[in-house]
Amino acid sequence: MVNAVSGGWKMITIKFFASLRERLGVDSIQLELTSSITVSQLQQHLIAQHEDWSDLQQGKVLCAVNHTLCDANTTIHDGDEVAFFPPVTGG
Amino acid sequence: MVNAVSGGWKMITIKFFASLRERLGVDSIQLELTSSITVSQLQQHLIAQHEDWSDLQQGKVLCAVNHTLCDANTTIHDGDEVAFFPPVTGG
Amino acid sequence: MISIQREDFNVGDEYELLRKTSRSEGAVVTFVGLVRDVNLSDSVTALELEHYPGMTEKVLNELCDEARQRWVLGAIRIIHRVGKLQANDQIVFVGVSSRHRQDAFDAAQFVMDVLKTQAPFWKKEHGVNSAKWVEVRETDMLALQRWQNPQDPQ
Amino acid sequence: MISIQREDFNVGDEYELLRKTSRSEGAVVTFVGLVRDVNLSDSVTALELEHYPGMTEKVLNELCDEARQRWVLGAIRIIHRVGKLQANDQIVFVGVSSRHRQDAFDAAQFVMDVLKTQAPFWKKEHGVNSAKWVEVRETDMLALQRWQNPQDPQ
Numbered sequence: 001m002v003n004a005v006s007g008g009w010k011m012i013t014i015k016f017f018a019s020l021r022e023r024l025g026v027d028s029i030q031l032e033l034t035s036s037i038t039v040s041q042l043q044q045h046l047i048a049q050h051e052d053w054s055d056l057q058q059g060k061v062l063c064a065v066n067h068t069l070c071d072a073n074t075t076i077h078d079g080d081e082v083a084f085f086p087p088v089t090g091g
Numbered sequence: 092m093v094n095a096v097s098g099g100w101k102m103i104t105i106k107f108f109a110s111l112r113e114r115l116g117v118d119s120i121q122l123e124l125t126s127s128i129t130v131s132q133l134q135q136h137l138i139a140q141h142e143d144w145s146d147l148q149q150g151k152v153l154c155a156v157n158h159t160l161c162d163a164n165t166t167i168h169d170g171d172e173v174a175f176f177p178p179v180t181g182g
Numbered sequence: 183m184i185s186i187q188r189e190d191f192n193v194g195d196e197y198e199l200l201r202k203t204s205r206s207e208g209a210v211v212t213f214v215g216l217v218r219d220v221n222l223s224d225s226v227t228a229l230e231l232e233h234y235p236g237m238t239e240k241v242l243n244e245l246c247d248e249a250r251q252r253w254v255l256g257a258i259r260i261i262h263r264v265g266k267l268q269a270n271d272q273i274v275f276v277g278v279s280s281r282h283r284q285d286a287f288d289a290a291q292f293v294m295d296v297l298k299t300q301a302p303f304w305k306k307e308h309g310v311n312s313a314k315w316v317e318v319r320e321t322d323m324l325a326l327q328r329w330q331n332p333q334d335p336q
Numbered sequence: 337m338i339s340i341q342r343e344d345f346n347v348g349d350e351y352e353l354l355r356k357t358s359r360s361e362g363a364v365v366t367f368v369g370l371v372r373d374v375n376l377s378d379s380v381t382a383l384e385l386e387h388y389p390g391m392t393e394k395v396l397n398e399l400c401d402e403a404r405q406r407w408v409l410g411a412i413r414i415i416h417r418v419g420k421l422q423a424n425d426q427i428v429f430v431g432v433s434s435r436h437r438q439d440a441f442d443a444a445q446f447v448m449d450v451l452k453t454q455a456p457f458w459k460k461e462h463g464v465n466s467a468k469w470v471e472v473r474e475t476d477m478l479a480l481q482r483w484q485n486p487q488d489p490q
Contacts, residue, residue, distance in 0.1 A: 067391035181303020194347060
């Protein structure tokens with residue numbers, strides 16, 4: 001489903017913001033997809049791959065795909081920009 | 092009830108504004124009261140005394156006594172400033 | 183603070199004054215009413231504003247007091263011009279600061295809704311060959327009602 | 337027009353621009369959000385604003401489009417600052433012009449309510465010895481609901 005090494009699929013970029021970025025200690029990562037997956041599947045994959053990334057779990061963060069807020073069932077395609085972040089507090 | 096000539100009572104001032112002022116052709120008049128009267132009684136008196144002052148009738152104009160909006164039953168006392176005017180259109 | 187004046191006002195200056203006197207308030211809302219290019223009729227060349235000196239100030243001061251009873255506000259500023267105005271001239275300024283943006287918005291709207299229906303100002307439109315007093319707008323009377331209806335959720 | 341910027345903005349200049357581009361509109365409403373003297377804690381010395389470049393602009397542009405679908409508006413202006421801010425600094429400006437004051441008020445509130453809950457900005461408070469991300473406020477989530485509920489009389 002997800003292949004972090006290499007393959008025939010395009011990369012997706014995953015960005016993290018604000019408190020989540022600080023807690024994970026990373027601004028953004030790139031992943032190579034071998035098939036389309038959902039946001040929820042991507043979260044499960046990232047949590048399984050990284051120790052202490054439980055903050056990424058569903059319900060604790062918002063997700064945007066290609067700059068649009070989306071829910072856990074949204075499908076991520078190759079080339080997409082995915083972002084995870086806490087509820088917004090601007091204005 | 093109302094004595095426009097003279098007497099032992101104080102004068103009241105009656106002011107007119109905007110379209111009403113223009114139609115009556117007068118900014119303000121003074122009247123000498125011989126007793127307290129209501130706004131409604133004052134309107135009746137003025138309409139009876141002046142030809143073509145029917146614009147003053149109840150329901151067509153607002154009334155303020157001493158700078159406060161009031162209704163037809165409000166009692167006018169000696170020394171009061173009474174004003175009649177059309178609905179307001181500022182802002 | 184309220185002002186009834188013939189002179190124009192500067193919105194930037196008024197805002198900076200509100201901001202200066204509102205160091206604990208996070209929200210500033212301003213409203214400006216302007217003479218439209220086209221008012222009731224295409225031939226309108228100027229607007230004349232008459233008021234009832236003395237009563238106007240009383241009504242606007244009471245209005246500020248009532249707004250402060252309804253909401254927790256920082257500063258309130260009302261300026262209303264009188265005399266002759268041209269197209270695009272500024273007529274009225276209302277500025278309110280508050281800790282909470284909802285209170286600032288509500289108070290500014292409340293001030294405008296009450297001012298429009300209770301403060302003794304009257305507009306006369308001057309055309310090329312005639313002049314006409316502006317008629318009361320139904321929507322202004324309706325706007326006032328929401329502040330008078332106790333079961334309104336507002 | 338929308339701007340995301342580190343630089344401060346001048347409310348007087350922004351208002352005059354709105355007025356200049358709104359010769360047929362009689363109403364201009366502006367909202368400014370400021371850093372309060374006292375935010376969550378007395379020890380806050382500065383505020384830091386982070387955003388998601390690209391998405392922020394998209395959300396704010398869509399927000400302007402949606403406001404124009406809901407109301408008949410003249411100009412809409414949104415400015416949001418990012419970076420480090422001090423007490424009493426300006427954070428956000430929303431300005432709307434319309435023919436009708438109710439539309440201008442409603443649109444400005446709508447923009448702020450949606451911006452507060454949907455635009456990817458995050459505030460961090462810097463204290464003397466520590467820093468803390470600002471928590472979401474329940475009232476901001478509630479404020480959004482009135483624009484989502486079709487049976488709401490608004």
